[in-house]
Every structure is written in C-alpha cells, then in structure tokens.
Amino acid sequence: MTKGTILSGMRPTGRLHIGHLSVLENWVRLQEEYNCYYAIADWHALTTAYDETEHIKENIKEMLVDWLAAGLDPEKCTIFAQSQVPQHAELHLMFSMSTPLSWLERVPTYKDQVQQLGKMGKDINTYGFLGYPLLQAADILVYRADAVPVGEDQLPHLELTREVARRFNHLYKPVFPEPKALLSKVKLLPGVDGRKMSKSYLNIITLAADQEELKKQVNAMVTDPGRIRKTDPGNPDVCVVDKYQGIYASAEHEDIREQCRKGAIGCVQCKKKLYQLLEEQQSPLRQRRMEVLKRPGYLDEILHEGAIKARKAAQETMEEVRAAVGI
The missing domain is CATH 3.40.50.620 (HUPs)
Incomplete structure (x- = not known):
C-alpha cells in the first residue's frame, strides 16, 4: 500500500x-x-x-x-x-x-x-x-x-x-x-507571566533550556497574587503553574487544585513538583541535542x-x- x-x-x-x-x-x-x-x-x-x-x-x-x-x-x-x-x-x-x-x-x-x-x-x-x-x-x-x-x-x-x-x-x-x-x-x-508564550515577551521555556534556566523560568511563573501565606486558600484558576499541571500532572491535577483551595499546598511546593515533571521531559531532549552537536x-x-x-x-x-x- x-x-x-x-x-x-x-x-x-x-x-x-x-x-x-x-x-x-x-x-x-x-x-x-x-x-x-x-x-x-x-x-x-x-x-x-x-x-x-x-x-x-x-x-x-x-x-x-x-x-x-x-x-x-x-x-x-x-x-x-x-x-x-x-x-x-x-x-x-x-x-x-x-x-x-x-x-x-x-x-x-x-x-x-x-x-x-x-x-x-x-x-x-x-x-x-x-x-x-x-x-x-x-x-x-x-x-x-x-x-x-x-x-x-x-x-x-x-x-x-x-x-x-x-x-x-x-x-x-x-x-x-x-x-x-x-x-x-x-x-x-501560556508564557511564565500568563501572557501568550513569545520570545518577544521573554516568557518562554525553550526546548534547549538547561536545568538552571528551566528552574528559573518555573520559579518566575505567576501564581495567585491574592495568596500571601502558604496556608491561605488559593485560586488555581488564576495560576500559570496550574495550567501546566493540567498537562504534565494530569492524573493528580484535581487533587492539587483541591489542596490549593484548602491552603494545604504552597506555591513553592507546586513549582518544585512542576519543575521535576518538566525536567523529566527536558532531560532526554537535552541529551539528544548534545549528541547531535557532537557530529x-x-x-x-x-x-x-x-x-x-x-x-x-x-x-x-x-x-x-x-x-x-x-x-
């Protein structure tokens, strides 16, 4: 055929x-x-x-x-x-x-x-x-x-x-x-600031990002601006980290959102988890890039x-x- x-x-x-x-x-x-x-x-x-x-x-x-x-x-x-x-x-x-x-x-x-x-x-x-x-x-x-x-x-x-x-x-x-x-x-x-992801806005995570750049961009992600303390109830609907977790932590997404609303999980903890998920994705890409560039x-x-x-x-x-x- x-x-x-x-x-x-x-x-x-x-x-x-x-x-x-x-x-x-x-x-x-x-x-x-x-x-x-x-x-x-x-x-x-x-x-x-x-x-x-x-x-x-x-x-x-x-x-x-x-x-x-x-x-x-x-x-x-x-x-x-x-x-x-x-x-x-x-x-x-x-x-x-x-x-x-x-x-x-x-x-x-x-x-x-x-x-x-x-x-x-x-x-x-x-x-x-x-x-x-x-x-x-x-x-x-x-x-x-x-x-x-x-x-x-x-x-x-x-x-x-x-x-x-x-x-x-x-x-x-x-x-x-x-x-x-x-x-x-x-x-x-979205970009890390919540706007459309664009290099013009300096808000992208590149496919070539190393661990340091990846961590920096995840830490820069906008979360609920009304949440002051870790134990304050959060609103995941206005959080950029939540948008990423909907894709990269889909199995746990609803549980994470519920914990956020209850103030049982903090923004720093959410960002650490997201960084780990993105690093699992990026690491093989990074390795293959290095192999290509050696030729x-x-x-x-x-x-x-x-x-x-x-x-x-x-x-x-x-x-x-x-x-x-x-x-």
Missing part, C-alpha cells in the same frame, strides 16, 4: 519552546505512517522579519537541532530548508497569476496580524505578506501532499490551498490533490540531502505544471 504524503513546516524566527513540542511529537508519529516533507520555512520568516535577517542562518540550525532532539529521523522523513528548493517559488508565481486577490484578503489572520504588528512598529503591508498563504499553498502542493497536520486555527489556510488546487485543475488539467486536514490537538501553554557537519549534511530529495519531487510536479499550462 502506497503511503500518503504530508508537508508541514515552521518558520525559523527564534528558539523553539515547549509549546512547540506537541507539534513535533505529532510529526514524529506521522513519519512512521506517511511520506513526510518537513520544511524549515525561511522564506516565510521574511514575511514578517524582512529587515531582521542577521540570525536566520543560526535559527535554521537551532531549529534543526530541536527537531532531531524531538525525534525526527532524516532516514524516515525529508528535512530541508525551503529556500533551497526554488520550485516552491516557481509554483507560487504560477498560482499568483490565477488566484483572485479577494481570496488572499479574506484570510482571517491577514488584517489582524497587520494591525497587531503595526502596533509594535512593524510595517508588513507588503506584497510578500499578503501572498504568504499562497506560498503556503505552493509549499504543500509542490509535493502533491494529500494531507496536512494542522490546528483548527489553520483550517482557513488549508481551505485556500484546496481552492487553489481546485482552480488550477479546472483551468488547465488535474495535477493536484485537494489535501485533507489532519487535525492535531496542540498543547496551549561536525551533520546538520549541513541533513539539509543538503533533504534539499536534493525535495527538489527531485518538486521538479517532477513542476514539469507536469508547465505541461498543463503550456509553457
């Missing part, structure tokens, strides 16, 4: 944090079941950071180390940097000739991100940012992927990809499948070999696309 094909990727805009781990764990499972292409989407990074490129090469390598530490195996999946496969850009250009402008303007995240980043002084009123969902469509369809792992918030992007495929197949001839969504549940973890040239080798494999598959698609269009 022929395996289905999957494309997924991440933008190398900074260190990955533990909020990314559930996505990577899903990718590791999928590499056993599908023909998987995993792209380090450096062109996509330029859509919001076109003027901040000094760390992009470093970020690509750091992201790759995190992927390998999480369990991605280049013998089981194709790992590559998007910019090393020019067929992505060629297919994006081809799609841009026939995709209505209104399709891009209606993407739910477009206006919201323009406004939000505008408040931070970032101007992303650019052709590239408007067209990034179309580049995503090209990323997926250049491998004729028939499935894409996504969260619910990404479904509009995938539906645009399906519409682009449908329109091309109607205008010319059937070349592309309409990829289905593989809905995945992502662990929604000189290994990262470059993976990206080189991955790009060769990706270009071969993408070129086969583009030959059919050119023939269909008649150029």
